[in-house]
Amino acid sequence: MTSVLLNDSFPLQLEKDDSEEKFITSGVTWQVYESFLTSLGNHSSYRVAYLSKTLEIMSPSRSHELDKKAIARLLEAYLEEKRIRFWGLGSTTLKREDKQAGKEPDECYCIATDKDIPDLAIEVVYTSGGIDTLEIYRRLGVLEVWFWQDRQFRIYCLQDDSYQQTSQSQLLPNLDLSLLAQYVIIDDPLQAITQWRKQIEVN
Structure with a gap:
């Protein structure tokens, strides 16, 4: 306790x-x-x-944390294989007093260059309701938010100071998130990452 x-x-x-x-x-x-x-x-x-x-x-529950780690491991493998520079900030507290907003994402990343506010935040959702997560990220200026819920990704991109739901990532346009989702749900982490790396190599 x-x-x-x-x-x-x-x-x-x-x-x-x-x-x-x-x-x-x-x-x-x-x-x-x-x-x-x-x-x-x-x-x-x-x-x-x-x-x-x-x-x-x-x-967070055990299942929440298992999914969070699986997504991070698979995404970082993709970024490494594609030689995309990234800075993984994990659950770093992001906050701005002038915007009255703060958040600890499940995972977050700066892409291409290091920044004070990450480009991408990832949220694993197992319980509905609560605080307006997208509004917090909008105030913080996070360019893209991925929600993992019901074994699939929902992607929101910041456009003209509001989030629009999109079918693919704008930060990583060549990443097939529906395909990535299939590897997130594999129960064996070693099997998932091994097969995912082979998939990346051929695409």
């Missing part, structure tokens, strides 16, 4: 098990949000999101 102080009178008890749960509260100032991040520390397994005084805390 992790105990953190959300405000002066409300200690929050977080239970960590294999279920995926969300806690959402409103009226949280930016200063309290930053203090909360500090209290969790750098090694917390919780995902924290903030949007205009609304705070969301999510404890």
